[in-house]
Amino acid sequence: MRRHLASRVFGRMGSWGLKPNQRLRWRKAGVVYMAVWIGLLAAGLHQQANLILLIAGMAAGPIVASFLVSAAMLRKIRVTRRGPAFVFSGEPLIIDYTLENFRRSTSVLALGVEDVLAPVDRTVPGGVPVLPRLTFDRVAPGAKGRLRWAGPTPNRGRYRFTTMELVTGSPFGLIERRVVVTEPSEILIYPRIGHLARRWNQLHREATQTKKGRRHDRTAQQQEYHGLREYRAGDSPRWIHWRTTARIGKPMVKEFEQQNDQDLAILLDPWLPRTKVTPEQRETLEAAIRFAATVCVESCRQAGRRILLGWTGATPGVRQGPASAKLLHELLEQLAVMRPAPEGQMSVLLDALPPACLREAMLVMISTRPVNLADEAERSSRLSGGASRGIAGRVLLLDASQGDLTDLIHFDEHNRIAASRRAEVVE
Amino acid sequence: MNFERLYRASMYVTLFLATLLLNVDASRDNRYAMLFPLGAAVGGFLAFVTVDRDPRRGLPRDLANFLSFVSFAISGIVIYNQPNLMLLGIGHALVYLQVIKYFLPKTVEDDWYLFLIGLVEAVIGVFISQSDEVGLLLISWAIASLWTLGLFFLRRESLRDDPPREVTILPAxxxxxxxxxxxxxxxxxxTLRVAATTLALGVMIFLLMPRWSAKAGMKPGQSPAGKHLTGFSDSVTLGQMGEILENDSVVMSVELTDEASRVVNPPPDLLIRGVTLTDYGSQGGRWQWSRQRVEVMPIARLNDSAVTGRKELRQRIKLEATDNEVLFSVRPILRAQSSTASELAMNRLDGTLFRRDIREYDDTTSPRSGKYDYRVVSDAGGSLVQEFEAPVDSNGVRVYTHLYRGLEAPLQAIVDPIVAALPTEEQGSNLAKARALEHFLREGEFTYSLRMTVVDPNLDPVLDFLTNRKSGHCEYFASALTLMCRAAGIPARMVNGFKGGDDAMGHVVTIREKHAHSWVEALVGSENGAPVWETLDPTPSRQREETVAKVGGGSVRFRYLGDSIRNFWAFKVVGYDRDRQEQWIYGPIRELATAAMLGFRLMGQMFRDATKWLYFESPGQFFSVRGFLVSFFGMLLLVGLVRIGHWLVNRLLGRTRDRNAEAEARDPGLAFYHRLVRILSSLGLERPAGETPREFARRAATLLEDRDRGGLGLAGVPPMVVEAFYSKRFGQRELSPALIRELEDRLEALETDLAAPRAG
Structure with a gap:
């Protein structure tokens, strides 16, 4: 028993000395307290007055006890964090913290948690760290305390929880002890999603019509009806299956199997000048990315269609596949971490596209600078000559710097629609 | 009661205790002193039910400021009129401020101020008084302060800033x-555990703080008002002592040690001498201390280091408040010293010890009465000679044998038969005669009683006791023997003091008024010119002890507990000085250190002996079983030590490395370098500690050249990144955002290329 006690005591003493994840810091109250204590001690020693020395001795107790008790307060507890794997920018970021108190008799009191969610790539514009701060007032012994932190989501990007610090000033608030808990995890902040306006549908329809006036895609009536589902915001009222809706008391819509829909290629040119970037230019880039993300979300809802996302840069990149939730996540992730590119041409990107895409897909080119399709086609090795004429009617060229996107998308103030989109993505 | 109410109530209780601590012993100087704690309590209660429930019911700030100004003015006037009460006046000014602050809506800063006011009040309280009541209050205040300080911390935490408006924390x-x-x-x-830890640490610090004064204890003028101690004044009427014999109040506490500062248990018949009474008045029943017969003799000061070679009984005495100058000690006294600057003195003519600061005051100044600490060294070797006492001259003999006219004949009639009964050879010895008279009273038909009855009021009370009543307390016995000695021609005097005491702590005797006693000193000869006074105690001991034991009633255990606490406070806390510190703390530590040194020396010797076994006179001796064992275990030990040292260094360096790495990782200017390290790490390329980042980059470039079939220039990425890292990390240059973006682009390209599946 004695050996056990001794090993515990010396073990603790050793661990205090060699514990790299704990820090002690004097609080302002502690500094003032210390100054008063020194004054008392000096008076007691100078006067050789025992009772003043006794008061000074007893007043020293809280200082020393702060070192011991604060360490005890951080023992036998565990704080865990649970955050979403992804969240859309503009939606509230919700992180759940759970404190488990494994102690048998003592509560956890006034324990602070300071977390840091920092952007992994700081070259993404607007990526600022998020610093959740919260305090568990009291967690009874053997119990769990839960707190939910909900705050604004930062700009798009990949964010990483670096370190989480548990902070206690127990028992007197003179000294603060911090312990660093390493619990790495990442959150992807997808670009903000908006509504595509009627103008977009119009442009989209025009771009998908053939020279003979026939449309490449089929209308809803031409699609094969294969089931029913609940109404979601944004669904056309024409898809509502009234009989079923009346029977079950909530709106239900018909689901269609889309067949032979025209493939869609979203080509993004995230160009920004190498130097002297203005805030307006940055905002233009963000608007282009938001628009691309919204188109991706809308397009991926229609199964059976192939979606491609390409972007310019030093090394142009392409992601493609049949419309699905998995592809949507890939595309949104790519857009989330998309960095501005001071170099790169649309022509190089066109060369990197699969031949089938160039041949048949509708091309939505979104750029942050004026782009001349003829010039780009001229520069492209694959579209030189007569090949470029074939795609001219399938290209929708949008220059974000000229405000081309303004009429095509709008954002709900309270993100109601975005929330419904998010629900789809989660499903 | 919710938390806020609990905290407030705790705060008011703590401040009330501080106010009480300030005023508990101040009533002798200010008759209204006890109104201050009462006011603090009432004020706290009213604030609790008014302003603390609804801050709108608090005092307006302007009115509070005005009241503070008025309170300062009042305190200033009090201090001006009574400058000797300046500290108390300051304390009372703080109480005014405290009560005014009660009635204001309180912020965290206000609570800190209240704490500070309470602390200053407590400090002033212990500075002006160190009684055991103050000690009890001090401990109570300290515990209450710890409790309230803990709650105060929780309150401060609960008042933390709200999160920003756009942030929600649920549940709120x-x-x-x-x-x-x-x-x-x-x-x-x-809380109890924290309090116990805190107090234990506090006590440890208190004990270890250096003391350079050997006179810890009361400071002059700090003690509370004294009280009259019956039976020890200049004039004592027979029977008066009966009052105090039935009183259980504490008079003093005496700690006993010997010449080597070892604890001494009190002797069974410990007689602590007080006042000498010489004149028995003709009005009957009245003893007087003759003020005409005073020769003041300063007592030699203590010098503890002096080695006298005599057997000593050292007494550390804490005398309770008394307005009498008489001090008490075991006779004969060798040296004495007060804890204050005042000198102790002795009346050379009668051996009474007294304090000069009271004796010498005049009517214009208030007497320095009250609690008093002093130390006395007495001879414990059986000597009867009091060193400073004057020889008894003819005038002295006349005084010590004086009997008023009506008393001589009746006493003679009693004494003569007793003396005549002695053997002839002893009839000339004063000692023998005195012993016979003592025996007559002690073993005869006389009984001990506290009942005061008079059989014949026309007779002298002593004669009435001797002839009719034959029952009384020690004062009667001692008076009777003194007068009988005088009737027998033996110079004698009566002494009032104390006999025995309650022995609650072994070596600390608590002496109460009920232990008051009278006895007789008879002059039986001289030694080197000094008088030899034989102590005679005619009171029947057993009967007296039985009577004393009945006084006080109540539970003896509780009384002993009270004594223990009082004595502990007086001797161990207030009386803690350099000597005690040396005796309790540093002496044992020094002894321990000496013992440890001795142990280490022995171990060293053993080690040296052992190393002889390791000593090889020639290299050739290594090639033996001994050589093998020595080298094997030596190397094993060396390896172990190196491993432990390596682990320790890594652990300690890891602490700073981790912090540096953490700080660097957060620095956006260096993030690209860490990204490169991460990317290369995924390739299995790690930078060993001995390789510089530049060398690492070159190695990585070589590897990447082999991989870079597409000619993307990936091999140039690591050197480029590392050069930028060097200029930022070591050159302290800020990198342009354009360069950072370029680096990130190239790293992105590198990462993409490495992540892509490779043909073949």
Missing amino acids: SNRLDPYPGLINLGFVFA
């Missing part, structure tokens, strides 16, 4: 009761 904290269910058994135990 309840500001009024943020810690529901806080007070439970676990919290109480935890």
Whole structure:
């Protein structure tokens, strides 16, 4: 028993000395307290007055006890964090913290948690760290305390929880002890999603019509009806299956199997000048990315269609596949971490596209600078000559710097629609 | 009661205790002193039910400022009129401020101020008084302060800033009761544990603080008002002592040690001498201390280091408040010293010890009466000679044998038969005669009683005792023997003092008024010119002890407990000085250190002996079983030590490395370098500690050249990144955003290329 006690005591003493994840810091109250204590001690020693020395001795107790008790307060507890794997920018970021108190008799009191969610790539514009701060007032012994932190989501990007610090000033608030808990995890902040306006549908329809006036895609009536589902915001009222809706008391819509829909290629040119970037230019880039993300979300809802996302840069990149939730996540992730590119041409990107895409897909080119399709086609090795004429009617060229996107998308103030989109993505 | 109410109530109780601490012993100087704690308590209660419930019911700030100004003015006037009460006046000014602050809506800063006011009040309280009541209050205040300080911390935490408007934390904290269910058994135990730890640490610090004064104790003028101690004044009427014999109040505490500062248990018949009474008045029943017969003789000061070679009984005496100058000690006295600057003195003519600061005051100044600490060294070797006492001259003999006219004949009639009964050879010896007279009273038909009855009021009370009543307390016995000695021609005097005491702490005797006693000193000869006074105690001991034991009633255990606490406070806390510190702390530590040194020396010797076994006179001796064992275990030990040292260094360096790495990782200017390291790490390329980043980059470039079939220039990425890292990390240059973006682009390209599946 004695050996056990001794090993515990010396073990603790050793661990205090060699514990790299704990820090002690004097609080302002502690500094003032210390100054008063020194004054008392000096008076007691100078006067050789025992009772003043006794008061000074007893007043020293809280200082020393702060070192011991604060360490005890951080023992036998565990704080865990649970955050979403992804969240859309503009939606509230919700992180759940759970404190488990494994102690048998003592509560956890006034324990602070300071977390840091920092952007992994700081070259993404607007990526600022998020610093959740919260305090568990009291967690009874053997119990769990839960707190939910909900705050604004930062700009798009990949964010990483670096370190989480548990902070206690127990028992007197003179000294603060911090312990660093390493619990790495990442959150992807997808670009903000908006509504595509009627103008977009119009442009989209025009771009998908053939020279003979026939449309490449089929209308809803031409699609094969294969089931029913609940109404979601944004669904056309024409898809509502009234009989079923009346029977079950909530709106239900018909689901269609889309067949032979025209493939869609979203080509993004995230160009920004190498130097002297203005805030307006940055905002233009963000608007282009938001628009691309919204188109991706809308397009991926229609199964059976192939979606491609390409972007310019030093090394142009392409992601493609049949419309699905998995592809949507890939595309949104790519857009989330998309960095501005001071170099790169649309022509190089066109060369990197699969031949089938160039041949048949509708091309939505979104750029942050004026782009001349003829010039780009001229520069492209694959579209030189007569090949470029074939795609001219399938290209929708949008220059974000000229405000081309303004009429095509709008954002709900309270993100109601975005929330419904998010629900789809989660499903 | 919710948390906020609990905290407020605790705060008011703590401040009330501080106010009480300030005023508990101040009533002798200010008759209204006890109104201050009362006011603090009432003020706290009213604030609790008014302003603390509804801050709108607090005092307006302007009115509070005005009241503060008025209170300062009042305190200033009091201090001006009574400059000797300046500290108390300052303390009372703080109480005014405290009560005014009660009635203001309180912020955290206000609570800190209240704490500070309480602390200053406590410090002033212990500075002006160190009685055991103050000690009890001090401990109570300290515990209450710890409790309140803990709650105050929780309150401060509950008042933390709200999160920004756009942030929500659910469930939201309840500001009024943020810690529901806080007070439970676990919290109480935890608080007690913290309090015990805190107090224990406090006591340890108190004990270890250096002391350079050997006179810890009361400071002059700090003690409370004295009280009259019956039976020890200049004039004592027979029977008066009966009053105090039935009183259980404490008079003093005496700690006994020997010449080597070892604890001494009190002797069974410990007689602590007080006043000498010489004149028995003709009005009958009245003893007087003759003020005409005073020759003041300063007593030699203590010098503890002096070695006298005599057997000593050292007494450290804490005398309770008394307005009498008489001091008490065991006779004969060798040296004595007060804890204050005042000198002790002795009346050379009668051996009475007294304090000069009271004796010499005049009517214009208030007497320095009250509690008093002093130390006396007495001879414990059986000597009867008091060193400073004057020889008894003819005038002295006349005084010590004086009997008023009506008393001589009746006493003679009693004494003569007793003396005549002695053997002839002893009839000329004063000692033998005195012993015979003592025996007559002690073993005869006389009984001990505290009942005061008079059989014949026309007779002298002593004669009435001797002839009719034959029952009385020690004063009658001692008076009777003194007068009988005088009738027999033996110079004699009566002494009032104390006999025995309650022995609660072994070596500390608590002496109460009921232990008061009278006895007789008879002059039986001289030694080197000094008088030899034989102590005679005619009172029947057993009967007296039985009577004393009955006085006080109540539980003896509780009384002993009270004595223990009082004595502990007086001797161990207030009386803690350099000597005690040396005796309790540093002496044992020094002894321990000496013993440890001795142990280490022995171990060293053993080690040296052992190393002889390791000593090889020639290299050839290594090639033996001994050589093998020595080298094997030596190398094993060396390897172990190196491993432990390596681990320790890594552990300690890891602490700073981790912090540096953490700081660097957060620095956006260096993030690209860490990204490169991460990317290369995924390739299995790690930078060993001995390789510089530049060398690492070159190695990585070589590897990447082999991989870079597409000619993307990936091999140039690591050197480029590392050069930028060097200029930022070591050159302290800020990198342009354009360069950072370029680096990130190239790293992105590198990462993409490495992540892509490779043909073949």
